[in-house]
Amino acid sequence: MTPIDSIVARLTSLHPKLIDLSLDRMRRILAALGHPEQQLPPTIHVAGTNGKGSTIAFMRAILEAAGLRVHVYTSPHLVRFNERFRLGGEGEGRLASDEELSSALNECERVNAGAAITVFEVTTAAGFLLFARNPADVLLLEVGMGGRLDATNVVDRPLASVITPVSLDHAEHLGETVGKIAAEKAGILKQSVPAIVAAQPREALLSIERQAARVKAPIRIAGEDWIATEERGRLVYQDDAGLLDLPAPKLYGRHQFENAGVAIAALRAIDGLKLPPAAFENGIAKADWPGRMQRLSQGRLVALTPPGSELWLDGGHNPDGGRAVANALADLEERVSRPLVLVVGMLATKDCESFLKNFTGLARRTVGVPIPHQDKSFPADTIADIARSVGIPAQSSESLEAALAAIGRFELAPPPRILITGSLYLAGAVLNANGTVPV
Secondary structure, eight states: OOHHHHHHHHHHTTOSOSOOOOSHHHHHHHHHTTOGGGSOOSEEEEEOSSSHHHHHHHHHHHHHHTTOOEEEEOSSOSSOGGGGEEEOOSTTOEEOOHHHHHHHHHHHHHHHTTOOOOHHHHHHHHHHHHHHHSOOSEEEEEOSSSSTTSTTTTOSSOSEEEEOOOOSOSHHHHOSSHHHHHHHHGGGOOTTSOEEEOOOOHHHHHHHHHHHHHHTOOEEEBTTTEEEEEETTEEEEEETTEEEEEEOOSSOSHHHHHHHHHHHHHHHTSTTOOOOHHHHHHHHHHOOOTTSSEEEOSSTTGGGSOTTOEEEEOOOOSHHHHHHHHHHHHHHHHHSOOOEEEEEOOBTTSOHHHHHHTTTTTEEEEEEOOOTTOTTBOOHHHHHHHHHHTTOOEEEOSSHHHHHHHHHTSOOSSOOEEEEESOHHHHHHHHHHHTOOOO
8 A cells, every 4th residue: 555545545534425515624624724726727627427537638638739837637546546636847747746645635634633524625635735836827627526516616716617518427416317417517617707518418508508697607518609520530620710620539439529629619718828720739639548448459458368359448437428438339340340348347336237238239248347446346247137138148257357368268250349348447457457557
């Protein structure tokens, strides 16, 4: 266990709930720290259900291509806790070091003085300390959950507020309908701050529009105020400021064209942020975000796959995320046909059946696996049973390694396309076991 893991484990005992949406504890600790949230670089605040991390990755790459220093706060991490904190500098910046992060977490723990607080609240406060004390031009700030009562929602005057696609997830905390969940996400909108909204279900968009009108936030909506489409393998973006003809995103999948469009719309909506066309061209082509339709070409797990096969990884874990991944796989199948095998691990709090239905008729077989070191993951046998119930032949394995070995015995021709999916926690375990840790 690293020193940072030890601190996080200690902090976990301070509050019995992992999630307890409120701003009271956050305001208390920030006051004790001298209000670092009031000393942050200009901030772009990002909420939503799916696509937050990818949209931030596009914005970061574009801003860095323009020569700007960019801080980034995202969650969860895949392998190392440090991944949540990227400090801006020359080029791509760097992850916060163990020493910097331990110092910030220890300072937060000291001023908190044993009071009840969630780990995410302390983590966010530590991030604010790091971001306030290290100079940068922009901070890209991802909401942890929801928005209205999320620990990040103490930033009063962001440059822009972004809401990526909203769908049913975390309903036990945010509401039982897409409209209620969207209303919570829209709680980040601020008066006179541009609101950039991705394509949404009608019920979600109505909730977001109501909140924007309530707080008098000027709103820009995908499909109405800008369009981002794939044309001849390129990304074509158009709004009232003109047209951009850009390379296809490095990130794979049709949904990444939409995420890139949201990122471009947000950056073009900010007065005073005049970015050259070359920044958009270079950023879109370069943006990377591990664990999202990521092709693994080498590593320990790759070596266990059948010769000639493909190994892909995606952390999708809700029905809409599964739909985006299934569409991406269908596109791959049109280009190069291979039998598809899913390796699936999911938390028991997720809708496994709705997730797997996206792959009916597409996947040749599913192998259920437990998520390493996650007590709340579905048993592998349960995942296999659910897969069979939606028409996908399935079996279970006790580990990732055993699952890949089993696929080698399927004798599929041509060699299969293997997708490991169902959880960001599983994605992190895969990257760690494969020896391809994010940096």
